[in-house]
Amino acid sequence: MKVLKEKVVFQWKIIEVVHQLVKICDQELVFEIARRSPGVRLIVHDKDKILLTKEFRKELKDFDYRLPGGKVFNTLAEYNKNKKSIKKYALIVARHECEEETWLIPQDPKLHYISTAWATVERDLYYYIVKKFKSHTKWQQLELGEDISIQWKTKKEILALIKKWAMHEDRSVWVLLQYLQ
Numbered sequence: 151m152k153v154l155k156e157k158v159v160f161q162w163k164i165i166e167v168v169h170q171l172v173k174i175c176d177q178e179l180v181f182e183i184a185r186r187s188p189g190v191r192l193i194v195h196d197k198d199k200i201l202l203t204k205e206f207r208k209e210l211k212d213f214d215y216r217l218p219g220g221k222v223f224n225t226l227a228e229y230n231k232n233k234k235s236i237k238k239y240a241l242i243v244a245r246h247e248c249e250e251e252t253w254l255i256p257q258d259p260k261l262h263y264i265s266t267a268w269a270t271v272e273r274d275l276y277y278y279i280v281k282k283f284k285s286h287t288k289w290q291q292l293e294l295g296e297d298i299s300i301q302w303k304t305k306k307e308i309l310a311l312i313k314k315w316a317m318h319e320d321r322s323v324w325v326l327l328q329y330l331q
Contacts, residue, residue: 187229191219206297257282
């Protein structure tokens with residue numbers, strides 16, 4: 151399948167809807183996708199524990215255990231302007247999100263995996279491993295409306311959270327399970 155051209159048919163602050171004209175065999179078809187700026191997630195590892203956040207998620211109307219992280223760009227315009235340097239910006243944001251949410255200063259985070267959403271939604275997640283860090287002198291610096299606490303969990307505790315469906319970001323669960331092997 152080859153994408154012949156794209157046309158943005160709707161754009162909002164962080165998401166756009168795109169029609170892609172594709173060629174499959176000898177036929178041309180239009181596919182519709184939603185595109186959003188990528189995000190970052192951090193696997194902060196210290197001895198036998200991984201740092202998780204317990205975060206209130208309005209879409210769940212409840213708390214969710216997650217890997218720390220956030221959006222690479224706050225607007226679609228920023229994303230579209232900087233697409234070609236996405237890995238550079240993802241690393242900058244990974245460091246920032248680690249400090250902001252966990253009050254830890256990451257030392258040499260390593261890109262571990264890029265999870266690509268498929269089908270009709272295009273949104274990558276960049277996963278970084280942080281094994282060395284320093285404590286920050288400041289407390290969490292959360293954005294307005296964020297309710298996040300941090301908790302160090304053992305492999306056994308993480309597996310128990312996954313088993314009882316206390317972690318809802320499927321891609322992060324999969325990456326974490328792969329990492330814990």
